[in-house]
Amino acid sequence: MPATIDRSLEERAINTIRMLSVDAVQQANSGHPGLPMGAAGMAYVLWTEYLKHNPRNPSWPDHDRFVLSAGHGSALIYSLLHLTGYDLSLDEVKNFRQLGSKTPGHPENFMTPGVEVTTGPLGQGFANGVGMAIAEAYLAARYNRPGHHIIDHYTYGLVSDGDIVEGVAMEAASIAGHLQLGKLIYLYDANDITLAGTANISMTENTAARFEAQGWHVQSIDGMDTDAVRGALDAARGETNRPSIIIASTVIGYGSPAKAGTSGVHGSPLGPDEVAATKERLGWPLEPAFYLPEDALALFRSAVDRGAGDEAAWNAAFDAYAADYPDLAAELWQALAGDLPEGWDAGLPSWQTGDKAVSTRKASEAVIQAFFENVPGFIGGSADLNPSTNTGMKGGGDFGPAPAGGIQGALGGGWSYAGRNIHWGIREHAMGSAVNGMAAHGGVLPFSATFLVFADYMRPPIRLAALSHYRSIFVFTHDSIAVGEDGPTHEPVEQIMSLRLIPNLTVIRPADANETAEAWQVALEHRDGPVVLVFSRQDLAILDRSGARGSLDEGAYILQEPDRRPDVVLIGTGSEVELAVKAAALLHEHDIAARVVSMPSWELFEQQPEQYRESVLGPDGTHRLSVEAGVTTGWQRYTGSHGGSVGIDRFGASGPGGKVLQHFGFTKEHVAAEALRLLNRKAEADAIDTWTARGETAGKEAKGDQGHS
């Protein structure tokens, strides 16, 4: 706490935040003025007295992170960024919520210098912050040395009533408490008002007690009292073994005579009259709008010099560290730049045709095991599925404090914050969001893992990763109805296509062990957005690629070309490439020349020149048949009017995997028959297609069948 406080200036500074936000919302005639007005005092204290940051270099690695989880209060952060001297002009603030401005409706990390993560969908920021604190703890544990605290910063957040009630935030709170993330500090703007009314119409749990039960350090304060905020922040920083939440009672829309404390001020502008009334009430000049008192602005702008000094001191400290630990310093610097060590993939395994068939999840395990020690930033884990997703790094150490009592499931190498394996628990949603936070933090290359069907549980963070260009890696195994006995609840059918629909997301489904190694190479080297890796549960043959014209890098390539112009092109992905190869052999017996294309990634393929794409798919009019154990909607994009699809447009069924595949037509005979039908050779097709014949009664047999197509 500063020795003496000029209370008049403090009030003016706080009102500057309030009125700048109010004017921005009013000018846009759209937005949420209530939160900035209520939380301005807390934000003022945090940003001018506690936050370690350099407005002129938002990417200084050791700055304190700040997450506005309540993203609807975006006017608040734009006000703070402009006032403290970030590269965000007053004109940008005036252009709030306008097309092309740097001040979109909700904060977007890729639009605005100083915005760490994209927020708005409630609860996401809360969990992002947990990921940031994980990244900080990991980097500190790996790189700091006695006398050298190179990585040492806090993650602060401003969270709202709406955030903390979201499941993703409750999961994140649970894992943060478990991991004892002492440098995570959240201010909870408890204004008791949500969009639809008072929070009490749907929310009466004892929040303080809940967070305490989840292992948090909890304080309850009057959030309108700046000294209380200071005291609470000091206490939170003093608590090093638990994350902190400061439950700060505030008045939403503070200052508005007619609307303070009501849901009317949550998501709508005040209106010109109420803006005027508010300014009068707060002793603010009515004109001009966007008025910034000189002394208040100077106070905020002192952050620029302070920040420059802090960063300079850190640079000096880093130099001293680099002198004592040159290798570590070089490794850290490379990691912070997001670069991979040269030769990181030198030891990746490869497989020969004829080697024992292996599932791509197991191949992935071998690949990870081969590179993880070379890539110090690679850190992550599964949602309680290590034995199934095969994503554990053996000997890599387990992240976090050692659990008391008996332990099963540790991966060896001991428990510490330098551990590479994060045990996320059965919290898919928070896992995905925390991975995003880690990626946004930088210095790490984070990943998550679970079954593909549970991608649905974490779809919001996958979308946000794609929108925000996070370098998140999402691993999904058990990628089709071949899951078998676990049944339709665990058998993805629509998930792969559904992920392909998300813009800026790269989805890769390798066909065998060798493509798996290539997929990991792409995933680690991809810099502009998240990558989804989709692996099989079941064993897959090692494909003969001796005749291949291309590789996974191109997204799709000719795996096998017939000795004359192809009559038909079979396009497979993942486990169905092997099936396509077998079908091609069967077609050969019918004197049909079939090209087999392996298409592990639509997105990589789309980046190829048109000429290459046509060379793979064949010219317009080519008969193309897609083969993928998933829904067929979407494949028409590549198969065209002369093509068809073998897929599954209904939910799966419980039974041994091989039998389930057979039951739904994933046999070489059925695939070949569908190709024959494209070529109008119906009689031959019917002769070999036992599946279609049986299919007529399948509806009766399998009571679980359904689907609209």
Place this chain on the structure above:
Amino acid sequence: MPATIDRSLEERAINTIRMLSVDAVQQANSGHPGLPMGAAGMAYVLWTEYLKHNPRNPSWPDHDRFVLSAGHGSALIYSLLHLTGYDLSLDEVKNFRQLGSKTPGHPENFMTPGVEVTTGPLGQGFANGVGMAIAEAYLAARYNRPGHHIIDHYTYGLVSDGDIVEGVAMEAASIAGHLQLGKLIYLYDANDITLAGTANISMTENTAARFEAQGWHVQSIDGMDTDAVRGALDAARGETNRPSIIIASTVIGYGSPAKAGTSGVHGSPLGPDEVAATKERLGWPLEPAFYLPEDALALFRSAVDRGAGDEAAWNAAFDAYAADYPDLAAELWQALAGDLPEGWDAGLPSWQTGDKAVSTRKASEAVIQAFFENVPGFIGGSADLNPSTNTGMKGGGDFGPAPAGGIQGALGGGWSYAGRNIHWGIREHAMGSAVNGMAAHGGVLPFSATFLVFADYMRPPIRLAALSHYRSIFVFTHDSIAVGEDGPTHEPVEQIMSLRLIPNLTVIRPADANETAEAWQVALEHRDGPVVLVFSRQDLAILDRSGARGSLDEGAYILQEPDRRPDVVLIGTGSEVELAVKAAALLHEHDIAARVVSMPSWELFEQQPEQYRESVLGPDGTHRLSVEAGVTTGWQRYTGSHGGSVGIDRFGASGPGGKVLQHFGFTKEHVAAEALRLLNRKAEADAIDTWTARGETAGKEAKGDQGHS
């Protein structure tokens, strides 16, 4: 608690459950034996002494519900169902996890008599049970009368370590505590073991304290002690104002000498040797497998007579009720049958061409307001978005106990369990899952509502609703980039197509107010699965349907036919139908005959005869252009090789809605130009298409643009 207990018989009965489950898993060589072995004692007490049910009529309306939220322990419920006399033969149990059996890997409500809800994806069952308890409370409040307790049953559940840590379950716990659902009782099988190891490697929160903070009645007991289970169930039933959770410590895989208490018994069969060792340890005959001691079986089977008696008594009570309250009884009976009152839709509003434009969310509000009093089972609400989704039923009453203190957001009609409006809070995931539980309970026609972009938060329950044929209605508003200022985090682009990929889900996106009324009619009358209703934020003109050949019921229909054979077919959905109409007029100026098709629902359209479908889309070779403010992948199914799509294959942007639409090419000029391009009239197209010209610089202007196509 029974007066005297034959302890030897009790042990035999419990071991019967254990060994039947173990043998089933072993025979399948797949499954999860650990949970049934540990939880058998609790299940025995609950199913033989507490559960009110009639094995011969699982659909008796007033039976106690039982949810196996830990669906991986499916062998447990199959054992219980067979033993207590449901229509599930021993042969079916022996066919555990086999294709076509009634005993799939995870419980599926549509496969097995007595399975209430489909479980397996963790946390879902927990939230389904909350929905069931809501349905019970509502029906009881609406229909019971002094002396007539027609609806009066409990909802029990068996939940696991994995369930309670999922966000959906934490959200559901929060709303259940808030709503004071006293007749919800969960046994928590706290075996401290998860698939990947001991639960403590990821989970150390104080569960008891957390549930207490969320308003639950919490007891901690030794779950292996049947008397403790009895005592706890008695106490839980005695607590009428809070849901109960009984934290029961159990030993996973109890009885297995080598594997009890380890994660090795969680998800894998014991193996023949360990099965034998377990049988020896428990004093069980090694042969035959599936051995059922006669006295134990008789004990379980007494449920049949008891159940028949209970139901007969209830039938008599219902008759007495019907005598005193014939109208109420008739209404209840109809609701329980899932039928709608005759003429329920008699008063639906209709709109005339030329009427003021209205958003479909507002039209939906008028429609709901017009029918809700006619449909007593219609109950639901939004995730804190009533003022935005327009789904509040004014004067319908608010569900649950009245909150203390000031209240904003109530919808009028008072607070009670007979209230029609459920304030779900900002808990989309639990909302969706609870709606499923309500639908599974029966007697109600439940709905949820939120923004379309947040469909991602509740995708798992939408999928489960489709798989399980629940009659859930999911309303999503703010259905495109026209959301505007809120920006890309709040602008759906991939959501509509992504929902269409889910089998057995009917998605409807009406084009104007009149289609909105028709959409609600379909939604309420659709009996075999969930319906998604997609509404606009922005106002839409009332379409002129005087020339229409069909209606929303057919999924797609010709809205406007040119006076000669069409050169091009414009297919619009929702808000883009109006745009297609305008583009057709513009094309007319270029002497192009354009048919306009409104296609509110792919799934309804797929159910039409092929002849009808061709009559709408035109014969093969027709130039078709889809117009939808969403991703284009998938549309090739209808547009074919001679067609094209106007859509958005990137994330949106923040700005006023109209400007955002324009920015991304949703103008009549651009749509008309794309149609002209299909017809190889490129020069004319370029002349009118200001968007494509500007598009070349749009990438620079809008820094937020991205997308892989």
